[in-house]
Amino acid sequence: MLALDRVSKTYPNGVHALARFSAEIRQGEIIAIIGGSGCGKSTLLRAIAGLDRASSGTVTLDDEAISSPHAKIGIIFQEPRLLPWLSVADNIGFGLADLPATERREKVARALDRVGLADKAQAWPRELSGGQAQRVAIARALVPQPEVLLLDEPFSALDAFTRRDLQDHLLDLWADTRPTLILVTHDVDEAVVLADRVLVMRPRPGRLFDQIEINLGRPRDRNSSLFETFKRSVLTSLDRSLDRRVPDRDATQGPGQAMWW
Amino acid sequence: MISDAPVLQQSSDTAESAAAPSRLSRYARPMLGVLLPVTLALGWELVVWSGWSNGRLVPPPSRIFTTITELARSGELVRHIAATLWRVSLGFAFGVVAGTLLGAISGYWSLARRLLDPTVQALRAIPSLAWVPLFILWLGIFETSKIALIAVGVFFPVYLGVMGAILSVDRKIVEVGRTFRLSGFAMIRRILLPAVLPAYVVSLRVGLGLGWMFVVAAELIGASEGLGYLLLDGQQLGKPAQILAAIVIFAILGKLTDWLIEIAAGPFLRWQDAFGRAKGA
Numbered sequence: 001m002l003a004l005d006r007v008s009k010t011y012p013n014g015v016h017a018l019a020r021f022s023a024e025i026r027q028g029e030i031i032a033i034i035g036g037s038g039c040g041k042s043t044l045l046r047a048i049a050g051l052d053r054a055s056s057g058t059v060t061l062d063d064e065a066i067s068s069p070h071a072k073i074g075i076i077f078q079e080p081r082l083l084p085w086l087s088v089a090d091n092i093g094f095g096l097a098d099l100p101a102t103e104r105r106e107k108v109a110r111a112l113d114r115v116g117l118a119d120k121a122q123a124w125p126r127e128l129s130g131g132q133a134q135r136v137a138i139a140r141a142l143v144p145q146p147e148v149l150l151l152d153e154p155f156s157a158l159d160a161f162t163r164r165d166l167q168d169h170l171l172d173l174w175a176d177t178r179p180t181l182i183l184v185t186h187d188v189d190e191a192v193v194l195a196d197r198v199l200v201m202r203p204r205p206g207r208l209f210d211q212i213e214i215n216l217g218r219p220r221d222r223n224s225s226l227f228e229t230f231k232r233s234v235l236t237s238l239d240r241s242l243d244r245r246v247p248d249r250d251a252t253q254g255p256g257q258a259m260w261w
Numbered sequence: 262m263i264s265d266a267p268v269l270q271q272s273s274d275t276a277e278s279a280a281a282p283s284r285l286s287r288y289a290r291p292m293l294g295v296l297l298p299v300t301l302a303l304g305w306e307l308v309v310w311s312g313w314s315n316g317r318l319v320p321p322p323s324r325i326f327t328t329i330t331e332l333a334r335s336g337e338l339v340r341h342i343a344a345t346l347w348r349v350s351l352g353f354a355f356g357v358v359a360g361t362l363l364g365a366i367s368g369y370w371s372l373a374r375r376l377l378d379p380t381v382q383a384l385r386a387i388p389s390l391a392w393v394p395l396f397i398l399w400l401g402i403f404e405t406s407k408i409a410l411i412a413v414g415v416f417f418p419v420y421l422g423v424m425g426a427i428l429s430v431d432r433k434i435v436e437v438g439r440t441f442r443l444s445g446f447a448m449i450r451r452i453l454l455p456a457v458l459p460a461y462v463v464s465l466r467v468g469l470g471l472g473w474m475f476v477v478a479a480e481l482i483g484a485s486e487g488l489g490y491l492l493l494d495g496q497q498l499g500k501p502a503q504i505l506a507a508i509v510i511f512a513i514l515g516k517l518t519d520w521l522i523e524i525a526a527g528p529f530l531r532w533q534d535a536f537g538r539a540k541g542a
Contacts, residue, residue: 077436081436083455086532094437
């Protein structure tokens with residue numbers, strides 16, 4: 001279990017990015033964190049990853065305090081961040097340097113197969129499309145079999161079709177080992193498709209505003225009315241978090257509202 | 262863009278006939294660059310041969326070539342080339358080692374950069390030839406002062422190249438290393454070294470160019486052998502063919518050693534190469 005206990009972060013320039021954020025996340029749960037800009041979503045994710053230390057409060061994974069990057073926690077960024085001087089296969093095997101070569105090759109080959117890029121094993125990252133590169137990044141984060149996988153707006157730089165593909169693909173991969181997923185996103189659709197629970201954050205300073213359980217079976221039909229209902233409740237919560245007047249959502253929804261920025 | 266034409270056209274079956282002239286131009290284009298110097302050389306050869314000029318101050322190519330073969334036959338040439346190569350190699354080696362070490366320290370460790378870099382930059386502002394009298398006083402007129410001068414010339418571009426390359430390593434890539442818990446040595450070996458390598462190779466090539474420049478300066482100052490000595494000897498004895506012969510050999514050696522660095526670095530920079538090819542194809 002991942003426990004966040006009153007995690008706060010004040011940057012040296014005085015910005016109060018995160019205030020006493022507490023949550024408990026079960027092993028294997030999929031969490032989406034959503035909120036207006038400046039609500040501390042990324043700050044929170046970086047604190048869990050151990051990349052930035054929280055000013056106060058604690059992050060514990062299975063009773064172990066996290067203050068620096070941890071073997072059981074993987075992260076995927078908005079950009080693929082592949083190492084340009086390594087082939088696709090070597091990029092995927094980057095976190096497996098401690099394993100004997102044969103075992104590493106085996107795992108990499110399996111991962112390549114799993115993300116459908118077996119034919120790109122020897123390609124350079126520059127030769128990949130954006131979606132392919134992000135799939136390599138996902139494979140790289142997943143091969144060491146982390147217990148927790150953090151995703152910082154992983155699909156926001158991709159086009160709509162590729163984004164959908166990768167969302168489905170991510171769920172498919174998740175089912176293999178069922179790590180905990182914590183996904184920061186701007187996209188309400190993405191949050192409702194993927195998450196068991198959506199955490200809505202409120203900005204200045206960033207703090208938890210609302211939690212919405214998405215009690216929908218998988219695979220989820222993006223066009224079902226139940227899906228729409230959950231989307232509407234997330235959107236409503238988001239509007240409230242920003243002190244906006246909540247519009248009448250029973251009126252027909254235009255496609256423009258599917259994305260929330 | 263025009264260079265892509267043959268590749269593109271070969272892949273389509275209708276363009277077979279059109280491929281012929283562009284294939285010709287693929288070989289013809291590098292030749293264009295040779296056209297001017299060759300024409301000038303042949304022209305001058307003709308002028309001297311026909312007696313319009315005696316070619317005493319500007320010897321024709323044939324006379325330069327004869328001078329080179331004569332020097333080669335007497336074994337003089339090998340001795341001079343060996344002396345110069347030895348000086349460049351040693352000076353280059355010392356300059357590269359010092360530049361790499363100090364550049365790496367300044368790039369990696371910001372306290373060292375604040376401490377060290379202003380001094381190095383101030384020293385860099387001194388025209389390197391200004392060191393010559395001092396080096397001769399300190400190190401004597403023989404090899405040591407020459408090698409020191411070459412090393413100074415090589416040092417600065419390498420130092421700047423290494424420091425700049427380390428400072429400009431993408432923070433996001435370093436973060437990937439951190440998430441995989443690389444630290445200290447592993448971070449340097451697996452992230453920093455490959456990331457700085459392209460810029461490092463460039464700085465080595467610039468450094469080598471300066472090394473060749475400074476070996477001439479060093480040998481003009483006082484030497485009994487070396488290609489720079491050939492230059493000076495040719496001037497003092499009024500043998501322009503010998504001066505031009507030495508210049509031609511400098512050009513060949515400079516290009517050759519530069520090419521050696523390129524070849525040696527090739528396997529490590531294939532990922533960049535692939536980028537160029539991918540864009541071209």
